[in-house]
Amino acid sequence: MGEEMAARKAQEVREEIRRFAEQLRRKVYAEGHPDWGTLFSEIEELGVQIGDAVCREFVEQAVGQQACTGGECGREHRCPTCDGPVEPREAEPRPLLTRRGEIAWQEPQTYCPKCRKAFFPSVEESGHSGGR
Ligand SMILES: [Zn+2]
Numbered sequence: 001m002g003e004e005m006a007a008r009k010a011q012e013v014r015e016e017i018r019r020f021a022e023q024l025r026r027k028v029y030a031e032g033h034p035d036w037g038t039l040f041s042e043i044e045e046l047g048v049q050i051g052d053a054v055c056r057e058f059v060e061q062a063v064g065q066q067a068c069t070g071g072e073c074g075r076e077h078r079c080p081t082c083d084g085p086v087e088p089r090e091a092e093p094r095p096l097l098t099r100r101g102e103i104a105w106q107e108p109q110t111y112c113p114k115c116r117k118a119f120f121p122s123v124e125e126s127g128h129s130g131g132r
Contacts, residue, residue: 024050055100063096064106079112080119086110089118 026032034043079086091106111118 052100056103059098060103079115081115084114086112
């Protein structure tokens with residue numbers, strides 16, 4: 001992504017967030033704004049909670065949609081025990097801790113018919129550090 005492209009994307013994201021925040025504000029506050037006398041800390045706390053929830057949702061979706069490309073993941077399509085071909089299995093939800101709380105990552109799973117075992121490519125191999 002070029003610098004100009006990245007700047008335009010960032011601008012678009014800011015505009016989208018502004019619209020989204022407006023929708024949320026109207027949903028959260030009956031009058032569309034907090035009552036006079038509402039503490040700044042209460043407004044801030046709500047903003048933080050919403051921000052964290054947006055982060056978790058974004059990461060959960062992005063990680064779930066992350067495409068397997070390149071030679072690195074081709075390796076995972078062989079059985080780690082017998083090096084034979086494996087079959088894809090339905091993904092299993094696995095908790096993944098982000099800096100903004102826990103999400104459910106749909107972990108891809110493969111099955112080796114020869115060894116009769118299911119395998120989970122490890123978090124590290126899939127490029128997810130799982131939060132620090
Ligand atoms: Zn095997």
